[in-house]
Amino acid sequence: MLYGSIEAGGTKFVCAIGNEKLEIIERVSFPTTTPAETMPLVIDFFNQYKEDLSAIGIGSFGPIDIHPNSPTYGYITSTPKLAWQNYNFLGAMKEAFAIPMAWTTDVNAAAYGEYSFGNGKGLSSVVYYTIGTGVGAGALQNGEFIQGFSHPEMGHMLVVPHPKDDFKGSCPFHGNCLEGMAAGPAVEKRNGRKGQDIPQDDPFWEIEAEYIAQCAYNTTLMFSPEVIIFGGGVMKQRHMVDKVHAAFKRLMKDYVATPELEKYIVTPALEDNAGTLGCLALAEKAYQDAK
Template sequence: MMYGSIEAGGTKFVCAVADESLEIIDRVSFPTTTPEETMELVIQFFKGYQDKLEGIGIGSFGPIDIHRNSPTYGFITSTPKLLWQNFDFVGTMKKHFSLPIAWTTDVNAAAYGEYAFGKGKGLSSVVYYTIGTGVGGGAIQEGRFVEGFSHPEMGHMMVVPHKNDSFTGNCPFHGNCLEGMTAGPAIEKRTGKKGQDISPDDELWDMLAYYIAQCAYNTTLMLSPDVIIFGGGVMKQRHMLKKVHQAFEDLMQSYVKTPDLTNYIVTPELEDNAGTIGCLALAKEAKIHL
């Protein structure tokens, strides 16, 4: 008995299969090109395990349609990736695999991975952000994703510019939103360098920490979660978490008494595996609740 995972990112697709205990048996990665090319590789990978698969979990870049009664449920909708706009992802998979398919955003999948097996294990309320090529957020309350007419787009919350920051933002929709100020492309646009090539002593990191701390501040006041997890390449900078903690304390001014920040604002325990593990766990849940 096996479960499948598709972590569908804007740059690459990561596909995996795991056993009943969700131990990964095989994993492959493909560049995200056209739906025709990429999905052909995805389908061929899972065909090799078709006789043993019990379910597949998909965490996709978005926006996506999450409402089961919608005529476009399972579609990637108004994505900036033009070739993928209005693509019927779940329907395409269903043509080849008669299996339960769990469908959510890539960041929701990562949130679920941490909720089930990482820093959120045993907690009732978990919020996860990824700060990398883009910025996205997912929230879980008592095992359910926090959603309404659609899934959250937390990465586009507005932030107050740092007093020393003249950068106007990189988001084509909102300018200086969280993604527009902190994502990898924003760092490159403002400096001409990738984050890993910038000195830890550069003032840029204090500015980014200020924006990420605003995200944690907003999240705390809106949702009061048990933990806020920040993943993605930007947070792999070892000095960032301490800077975010300090900026958060400066912003909060003790207005809300949170858990100790070393346990409250954290990085992922599952690191880059959070999305894959989350998709596998959701696939198993989909099979159980069929």
């Protein structure tokens, strides 16, 4: 029995096969170009395992339609990637493989990976953010995603500009939202270089940490989760976690008692594997639910 994983990102599709223990046995990636170019590569990869493939978990860039009763369920909807707008992703996969499939956002899949195997394992309430090219988030309560008419877009929460920051934000919709102020493109636009090229003692990182701490503050007061996990390229700066802890403590002013910060605001235990492992775990769940 094998499970499939598709982590469909804005720049590449990462496809994987896992065994019954959800161990990755093969993984490949394809550029995200157009459905006509990318999807045949995806389908060909899984066709090699068609005989033993029991279910597939899909975590996709969005926005996507997550409501099973909707006529456009399984579609990528109003994405800025024009070739993928209103594309029936799930329908294309179901046409190729008549097996159970899980369908969610790419960041929800990463959240589920950490919930199943990483820093959210054994906890009932987990919130995961990825801070990279954009900012996305997923929230889980008792193993179920928190969502309503659509999936949350917590990466676009508004943040208060830092007193030493005159940057207006790079989000074309909201300016000074979390993504507009703290995502990778905002870091580069403000500094003229990528985050990986900025020394860790540069004063800018205190500003960046302030925005991420505001995110943790808002998340704490809205959800009171047992853990907040910050992933993505920006958080690969290992010095950031301590800076975020310090800024969060200043903002919270002991208003609520949280778990110990070293265990409450953390980076992913699974690092770059969170999305793939999350999709495999969701595939297993889809298979069990369909039995």
